[in-house]
Amino acid sequence: MSIQTNIQAHVDSFPPTMRRVADAILERPQIVVENTITELARACNTSEASIVRFCRALGLTGYPQLKLQMASELGKESAQLGANGSGAYGADISPSDTLAEMVSKIASSEILGIRETADSIDIEVLQRVVRRLERAKRVVLFGVGASNAGAQDLAQKLLRIGHVALAFHDAHDALVSAALIDAGDVAVGFSHNGKTKETNAFLRGAKQGGAFTVAITNVPDSPLTDHADAVLRTAVRETTFRSGAMASRIAQLTIVDYLFVGVARGRYDRTVQALKSTYEIVKELRDDH
Secondary structure, eight states, rough: OHHHHHHHHHHSOOOHHHHHHHHHHHOOOOHHSSSSSSHHHHHHHOOHHHHHHHHHTTTSSSHHHHHHHHHHHHHHHHHHHHHTTTTTTTTOTTTTHHHHHHHHHHHHHHHHHHHHHHHHOOOHHHHHHHHHHHSOOEEEEEGGGHHHHHHHHHHHHHHTTTTOOOSSSSHHHHHHHHTOOOTTTTEEEOSSSSSHHHHHHHHHHHHHTTOEEEEEEOTTTEEEEEEEESEEOOOOOOGGGGGGOHEEEEHHHHHHHHHHHHHHHHHHHHHHHHHHHHHHHHHHTSSSO
16 A cells, blocks of 8 residues: 555544644655655654654654655656656646546546555455355445445345345434344445444444444544454545545445455356346336337
């Protein structure tokens, strides 16, 4: 996972002195490459010791490693975008952007989210979740807002290949379902920051009921993961347009596809037949004229 994505995933957990460093780097990553630790500390109104603690919180040995990895990361992103790229990956949309620049920035952000999510996924955990989904009596899924898109999509995909899968829009319905869940069921909660109260309550209730619980989130040490038997992490950078939940939604749907294909390939012939049967039964409802 990139340094910038790692910083954004943990930014809300940093104390104020480290938060200022994180914000400065996220706003302009080149600040690390261009400045010494003393200059960065001065620019962030903090101490060199705080910057060292910040580096160690990211799993780095110190500022030299941060500087080296950031230079490598920015160089790689620049090469991938090309000379005519519209800013760095994760660059925010500005009022002066042309429509073409906006399209380029969104595409870059979403491509990066898919790539980093794929690179950081724990295959052993993914396989464990796939096996649980294969054997589940029923699968119950929930997310709030944009995170509900992933829940609805996975439920629909599983339903089409013969699994009992339920996704809820309403938090009360989700909690009622969690209260009636038991061993042999699987509950999946979707939350980008892992702090959504409704999703946390849903997954907590499902775990108390004995279900195998799965958290799909961008923050590995978020409250949601406390209620999860397995955590599947997305890896995206959201900016001011976070309210649109663009890159996070795409990354969650990417994990949904991993899970669906993982389950489907386990019984390939039955899956193909199920997809064919479900396609044929709704075919007559389509207006082809």
